[in-house]
Amino acid sequence: QSLLTQPPSVSAAPGQKVTIACSGSSSNIGNNYVSWYQQLPGTAPKLLIYDNDKRPSGIPDRFSGSKSGTSATLGITGLLTGDEADYYCGTWDRSLSAVVFGGGTKLTVL
């Protein structure tokens, strides 16, 4: 069971907006930066968001991140069928002295 809790699945129609929550605690999200990764079927994870809300070059501004207290949120607007993937949050946990990931959220674009 992951220390970071994500919903197993979310869905929305093309063109719509979706948010994916990631809930943690003071030992992880509450005191560290959060990152988000997209994993398309059969491929390696890809960095979408780092430092809670920053996008690497090449990531469209349809993807956004935010953090409040011990929770973080990934937002995706203007959904495309190509956005169908698994999404993971990640951060450092000071109690475990380890990187922790959420269990992942499967996005379906209906």
Next chain:
Amino acid sequence: EVQLLESGGGLVQPGGSLRLSCAASGFTLTSDAMSWVRQAPGKGLEWVSAISGGGATTYYAESVKGRFSISRDNSKNTLYLQMNSLRGEDTAVYFCAKDPRGGLEFFDKWGRGTLVTVSS
């Protein structure tokens, strides 16, 4: 272009050993910390181990501590993961990932992964 290419995976019996490699190109391995992250079939991501840019500091998940060892050969620009006393629960795709700030805060490049299957 930054690229990471893992190799060394395969089928191994419980209790056996395997060494994974991650060849880096497009950047110098010593400039960044590196990690190994694994993904069991149909499961989520699990961080396994990390090594600092200089190679002096290493970190391990509790699940592999004492069994796995991370290292790097800067002359070959290659990262390694020595895995001993393998168990069925170690079956996974193993990815190497680049940590640009060295703080284990995020990974900006990932390899395609190599599959390790532990089974008799």
